[in-house]
Amino acid sequence: MNDDTYISLAHGNGGRFMRELIESVFQRHLGNPALDVQADAVRLQLGDAHCLFTTDGFTVQPLEFPGGDIGSLAVHGTTNDLAVAGAEPKYLSLNAFIEEGLELALLDRLIASLAAAARDIGVQVVAGDTKVLRRGEGGGLYLATTGIGLALPGPVLGLDRIRPGDAVLVSGPVGDHGIAVMLAREQFGLRGDLRSDAASVLPLTRAARDLDGLRFMRDPTRGGLASVCHEISRATGLGVRLREAALPVRDPVRSVCEMLGYDPLYLACEGRVVAVVAPAQAEALLARWQALPEGSEACLIGTLEAGADRVLLETGIGGERLLEELEDDPLPRIC
Amino acid sequence: MNDDTYISLAHGNGGRFMRELIESVFQRHLGNPALDVQADAVRLQLGDAHCLFTTDGFTVQPLEFPGGDIGSLAVHGTTNDLAVAGAEPKYLSLNAFIEEGLELALLDRLIASLAAAARDIGVQVVAGDTKVLRRGEGGGLYLATTGIGLALPGPVLGLDRIRPGDAVLVSGPVGDHGIAVMLAREQFGLRGDLRSDAASVLPLTRAARDLDGLRFMRDPTRGGLASVCHEISRATGLGVRLREAALPVRDPVRSVCEMLGYDPLYLACEGRVVAVVAPAQAEALLARWQALPEGSEACLIGTLEAGADRVLLETGIGGERLLEELEDDPLPRIC
Incomplete structure (x- = not known):
């Protein structure tokens, strides 16, 4: 259903349709000199600090898989974007969209895993928000993390x-x-x-x-x-x-x-x-x-x-x- | 179904169950000196800059309503958290979780509204991510915005x-x-x-x-x-x-x-x-x-x-x- 009328799964795959959606909707309306839709993270000057800033959403299914889970992935995905931009990650925010009916023990395990991943690489989750979705309006759990890092010395990358x-x-x-x-x-x-x-x-x-x-x-x-x-x-x-x-x-x-x-x-x-x-x-x-x-x-x-x-x-x-x-x-x- | 085994809608309502969920899962695992689950925004020192940092998720239904829509709400909700914490909002990141089948014209309208709201208050959306959810695994559109602001002079609030x-x-x-x-x-x-x-x-x-x-x-x-x-x-x-x-x-x-x-x-x-x-x-x-x-x-x-x-x-x-x-x-x- 890539007929330009409705969103299709291909709009989320990292390929051409996603790029065109981002360019034609998000970049067109939100465009500003600081927004670079091709960059993993954006450079922000805050006072005398050279910061990098990035965000990522997570919808992986199943929520736990061999080698990881959506919790650790939400830390690694966003801090990796800061890392490849040449920064040392410092702070994260966390959004959780939780579907009604999710087992609390599973949620607890996933957030414990997220916390452990953050501790391991020395970043702190300092802000958060939770929303509960009605049964049938979510896929168990979606997360979004936004990260702030400090630019490391070295050549400008790009x-x-x-x-x-x-x-x-x-x-x-x-x-x-x-x-x-x-x-x-x-x-x-x-x-x-x-x-x-x-x-x-x-x-x-x-x-x-x-x-x-x-x-x-x-x-x-x-x-x-x-x-x-x-x-x-x-x-x-x-x-x-x-x-x-x-x-x-x-x-x-x-x-x-x-x-x-x-x-x-x-x-x-x-x-x-x-x-x-x-x-x-x-x-x-x-x-x-x-x-x-x-x-x-x-x-x-x-x-x-x-x-x-x-x-x-x-x-x-x-x-x-x-x-x-x-x-x-x-x-x-x-x- | 508030039997402590499964997530219920009351876990998202801003009342007692939500507070207990945040304390028993999120704060327990993520707790650190900078994380204050009672604050609208957290104070971060980045170089010589006194920043405030906050995040919010948006799931409003319907996506458009008299007086606003999920796009403008995603700007106002997060920048308002910075504002009441005594800051001037500067930068936003945006996560969009888009359900397969959403009309592209509607998405375009909502992001245009988001962009207009950001322009009106002088904040820039500088980072973003989109994910597409399979039909039946979303509610049309969920957004998350994370904001950075600079603390204004004035008494410390708390x-x-x-x-x-x-x-x-x-x-x-x-x-x-x-x-x-x-x-x-x-x-x-x-x-x-x-x-x-x-x-x-x-x-x-x-x-x-x-x-x-x-x-x-x-x-x-x-x-x-x-x-x-x-x-x-x-x-x-x-x-x-x-x-x-x-x-x-x-x-x-x-x-x-x-x-x-x-x-x-x-x-x-x-x-x-x-x-x-x-x-x-x-x-x-x-x-x-x-x-x-x-x-x-x-x-x-x-x-x-x-x-x-x-x-x-x-x-x-x-x-x-x-x-x-x-x-x-x-x-x-x-x-």
């Missing part, structure tokens, strides 16, 4: 810093979150012991922050690695060339994708970082990441090239495949 | 500043929002031309801010004026004595309440301020408010008294009625 020849790295295997959550739904009769990669990326971004050749970081969530590459390509006018053989994808993710016809490059991660870095420092960043438990499987996966703004995959057999912008939503309520 | 003998003022008639939204639902076969009071309270809070006898301000939303008085009483250990004859309630609100058995003192407002002020400055604040279009119907409604922590209503015929803490939810999805 899509506009990217140059032809720059290297693209990813901090670990892609698609684990998407497939782990999908398996937890048990809707295709599939099971597995894959765990979500949902986690804080702060160790990774801290390790990268003082490299003066660091251009840009983003955590590939909805729409996956391919959608991050499309954002880079669209914003810079450059091509992103990825090497299929270099892309880290776990076997169970690959198997499920083959069975169901998904492409792991479009699946959500919740604890990975994509970084663009000057070619001379690519190996240095790779070594720093691989020295961390969070980045032990980091890979150098591609390069930026002048010419057309497209995302190309060099396949194993020497061919090339154009990666299109995501259209349909393979997995709604994945984050 | 429940702990309140003293016996202080005066209680309200800036205008109570219950208009609750009844206007209820009438817009047409569920009781009632109609009327009452408009919601939903609006920015900034003109009112700015006018009060430099009175050195100003102790505390709050906007009475869910749970209404009576619930604000209960919060004051519980936090201070003092009694709040209200004079029924002085309470501003519009005739249509009174009529609907009499028909349906509601008490206007427990109905939501979205553009009123309750202020507690030293007795010597009560008339001054009243005069300042009455000089504004937003406060032309302001009234001096009561006083704080030592003794029991209770909320008493002096009735017209010289009697007294104890106002209990709100238990059941008269009107879910009112804000």
Whole structure:
């Protein structure tokens, strides 16, 4: 139902329809010099403090899945956006939309998990609000978190810093979150012991922050690695060339994708970082990441090239495949 | 179903069940020195800037009602929390949870209204996120806004500043929002031309801010004026004595309440301020408010008294009625 009259699930998938909805409705009405719908977090000057500010909503289903739950995800999702923008997260606000009939013991577990995730990375939840939705008007629990961070010293990061020849790295295997959550739904009769990669990326971004050749970081969530590459390509006018053989994808993710016809490059991660870095420092960043438990499987996966703004995959057999912008939503309520 | 096992609508009404849920789940797990679940907004020191930070969720049904809509409400609700905390709102973030099937033209209207409300009071929406909910897992549209403001010069405000003998003022008639939204639902076969009071309270809070006898301000939303008085009483250990004859309630609100058995003192407002002020400055604040279009119907409604922590209503015929803490939810999805 993408007929421009009604909202469809594809308007929420991180791909083209979502981008067009944000541009045609939200950006058009709300546009102001500080609002950058392409940025993970916005820079705000408050007194003499260089702050970063970001917000994220969470609707993942089921509410608990192997490797995480909506509570820890609501902390990691928003603080990761601050981290990849080059900030140290400090404060969070929390909105809870709770459906009538939700078990209180489950709510308690989810908020305990949220609190533990916040404690682990040293952020404080300092403001909150709860609303209760009538039975049948919610999906158990939706959360929204808004974060404030302080900018760390280091080079200014941004899509506009990217140059032809720059290297693209990813901090670990892609698609684990998407497939782990999908398996937890048990809707295709599939099971597995894959765990979500949902986690804080702060160790990774801290390790990268003082490299003066660091251009840009983003955590590939909805729409996956391919959608991050499309954002880079669209914003810079450059091509992103990825090497299929270099892309880290776990076997169970690959198997499920083959069975169901998904492409792991479009699946959500919740604890990975994509970084663009000057070619001379690519190996240095790779070594720093691989020295961390969070980045032990980091890979150098591609390069930026002048010419057309497209995302190309060099396949194993020497061919090339154009990666299109995501259209349909393979997995709604994945984050 | 208030059996402590499942979430019920009463957990969202601004009364006792909501307070207990927040204390027993959210405050228990998230508690930290900066989190004050009784405050409208939290004070954060960012560099040399004294900031205030607050968040609010919006689920009002219908999405458009006489005098406002969920878009403008999402701006006024959050900026009003900053305003009563003594701040000038500067920045907002916006989360939209959109149900599959929502008409795009309606979404466009609501976001245009949100943008206009933000422009009118000089705040910028600088960060946002959208999620799409499957048909049947949402109520059309839920919004959450988080606000950052800068503290204005003036006395520190807080429940702990309140003293016996202080005066209680309200800036205008109570219950208009609750009844206007209820009438817009047409569920009781009632109609009327009452408009919601939903609006920015900034003109009112700015006018009060430099009175050195100003102790505390709050906007009475869910749970209404009576619930604000209960919060004051519980936090201070003092009694709040209200004079029924002085309470501003519009005739249509009174009529609907009499028909349906509601008490206007427990109905939501979205553009009123309750202020507690030293007795010597009560008339001054009243005069300042009455000089504004937003406060032309302001009234001096009561006083704080030592003794029991209770909320008493002096009735017209010289009697007294104890106002209990709100238990059941008269009107879910009112804000």
